Amino acid sequence: MIEKSVCASCGAVVSEGKTGCRKLFEEVLVKDYSDFRYARTHRLMVDAYSLQHPEDYMRSGKSFAAHLTGMYATLECKESSDINRTVQKWLSSNPQINKPVEIPQQRGNITIKYVHSAIAAEEHENRVREWANSVWSAWSGHHDLAKLWVNQAATKIK
DSSP, rough: OOOEEEEEOOEEETTTTTHHHHHHHHHHHHHHOOOHHHHHTTTHHHHHHHHHHHHHOSSHHHHHHEEEEEEHHHHHHTTTHHHHHHHHHHHHOOOOOOOOOOOOSSOOOOOHHHHHTTSHHHHHHHHHHHHHHHHHHHTTHHHHHHHHHHHHHHHHOO
């Protein structure tokens, strides 16, 4: 019998805790890379996972900005791919970005475990979007910062 534990970052109840959570994420990534139907939500999935595991994936101001603005662009903006390209160009110029000290302790009610259990591609896409919305809601205190960074990127990259 496999003992379940809790991922300290996102709260998922999985075997091996945080290590087991990472394994679930990697298994879903394999689907993304092997089947285009799963890949449609790849960036959103990576941003959601990163926002739930910021101590591992958002260590610098630059990575923090990339994931926070990626989530903002996808969930709040119509031209998300244009915004993401602009932000990537801006981040490539190595701007001075101060990483916020305060981050949410509770980072959404849905975890990678929910996405991992999807059976088909359409279900996977729907679950990624549900998960991302849950995570984005938990990060509501940082929405204005994401918008500010997107605006800074648009101003600097013209």
